[in-house]
Amino acid sequence: MEGFDCATDDPRCYCLLSDVLDLLGRKYVMDVVCVVAVHGTVRFGTLEDHIPEASTSTLSARLDALEAAGLLTREQYDEIPPRVEYELTDDGAELAERLEPVLEWAQKRATAES
Amino acid sequence: MEGFDCATDDPRCYCLLSDVLDLLGRKYVMDVVCVVAVHGTVRFGTLEDHIPEASTSTLSARLDALEAAGLLTREQYDEIPPRVEYELTDDGAELAERLEPVLEWAQKRATAES
DNA sequence: TTATTAAGCTGTGAAGTCCAAAGTAACGGA
DNA sequence: TCCGTTACTTTGGACTTCACAGCTTAATAA
Known part of the structure; x- marks a missing residue:
């Protein structure tokens, strides 16, 4: 992403957004x-249970990407x-924290709309 | 999304995620x-300048979706x-605030990786 | 002896999403 | 008459995601 020179000086203007x-x-x-984040360590099947709309292939791809990004x-x-366990790195945990709000x-x- | 009964009692386990x-x-x-959020009100062209990787059709689709969701x-x-101006609703502004971290x-x- | 089960994937073709590039509309200025 | 302006739509093709089938290997069940 190249640097567009934003008109505002507002520090919240994150024009250079990262790959993340x-x-x-x-x-x-x-x-x-x-x-x-909630489970600490998770197995593939647990993730499938929690996110049933995602196909296994997509889930697998996301886990790969998150690992490659150093987040888990x-x-x-x-x-x-076989048994495989996934866990957040410190970086991933920080993201999770900031994602919480x-x-x-x-x-x-x-809940409001239902 | 249906309600999977999560093993943890952790309130951070948002198993029922919204459309949003x-x-x-x-x-x-x-x-x-x-x-x-940063600009207050924005025109289409400004958005294009800031997010040049997005095609106009995608941008247009996103704006429609955000409007439909009541966020702008x-x-x-x-x-x-023609002149069209987009602005966040209160709801959208709250999201923006929470997105900031x-x-x-x-x-x-x-910046760290470069 | 053959079948079944388990978990965590990978492979498939079809469906859905996103792209760049061109087109649309309407009016004022050259 | 044609160009520039803005905010889009349209198009056909590329990339993503889908549901579902199959693979692995060893212990158990029939």
């Missing part, structure tokens, strides 16, 4: 971060049946 | 909210050339 914001603006990314870690245990707001809205 | 979160997890939605208003002036974090990350 791109990632965040993808389906289910916030959901995944939230679920992992993947620990694989060589057992049968947004989710809170979304929930407030969801 | 679906909207937020779409490309450029956070960007648009942020730009409008559209004021059209019958002039030639997230954007701040994203920016911190963007």
